[in-house]
Amino acid sequence: MAEADLDAIIRQLAKQQTKALTAAVKKRRAALQARAAKAKDAAGKAQAKALATVAYELGLAAAKRLQMAADNAADSYARAMRKAAEDAAAAAKPKDKPVKEAAQDATGKTAAKTPPAKKPAKAKKKAKSKA
16 A cells, blocks of 8 residues: 555545545435424425425535546546656756867767968068159
């Protein structure tokens, strides 16, 4: 279980809680309907039936919200774990080495540097002499 993904465990626990909540809602509805059956007047019967219906709808809505919240939490956890794994992989990668000025030959040795070519000397202007 230590190796299991926690997002799957979150979903599983939420599913169990949702089932338990739904069962409790149905039990409560049955109790309210039983009270409606025992009511002596029509107004009391109608009121108890309406209460049973509303309680059932609200209970199911609460169970649905619980399930959605758990799904969102599980999705968020899974996303965060994927991002953390990507960040860890990026940090583990060796950084690219900067390109050296000297070129390397096939053996991995640096080639001998050649001095840069000198600019040709400018021709000196000859002074004009008056003849």
